[in-house]
Amino acid sequence: xxxxxxxxxxxxxxxxxxxxxxxxxxxxxxxxxxxxxxxxxxxxxxxxxxxxxxxxxxxxxxxxxxxxxxxxxxxxxxxxxx
Ligand SMILES: [Zn+2]
Numbered sequence: 001x002x003x004x005x006x007x008x009x010x011x012x013x014x015x016x017x018x019x020x021x022x023x024x025x026x027x028x029x030x031x032x033x034x035x036x037x038x039x040x041x042x043x044x045x046x047x048x049x050x051x052x053x054x055x056x057x058x059x060x061x062x063x064x065x066x067x068x069x070x071x072x073x074x075x076x077x078x079x080x081x082x
Contacts, residue, residue, distance in 0.1 A: 010052040014038070018048065023059055031060050 004012070014036040021037050024030025035047040035055045047055035056062045 007051050011050050014048060014050065014052070021047070023047065023055060023061070033059065 018036035018038045021035050022030070023033045023035050033049070033055065035049060037045050038048055040046055047059075049055050049058060
C-alpha cells in the first residue's frame with residue numbers, strides 16, 4: 001500500500017509524463033508559477049499545476065495566456081515533440 005497523498009502521486013506522475021516549466025517567457029511575463037507541460041491526446045500542450053489542475057484555471061494571466069497560446073503554440077517554452 002502506498003502512503004503517498006494524491007498530490008504526491010500526481011507530482012510523481014507529472015515528473016514522468018510532463019516537462020517542467022514556468023508560466024511566462026521573455027516576450028510576455030506570466031505569473032511566474034512553476035508548471036508542468038503535458039501533451040494531450042490531440043497533441044496540444046497544456047500547462048498543469050503540481051496538483052494536476054489546469055494552470056489555465058488558476059493563472060491570474062490566464063486570459064492573455066490562452067490568446068497567446070492560440071497565436072503561437074510554441075510560446076512559453078513548451079517542449080518540442082519529436
Ligand atoms: Zn500563470
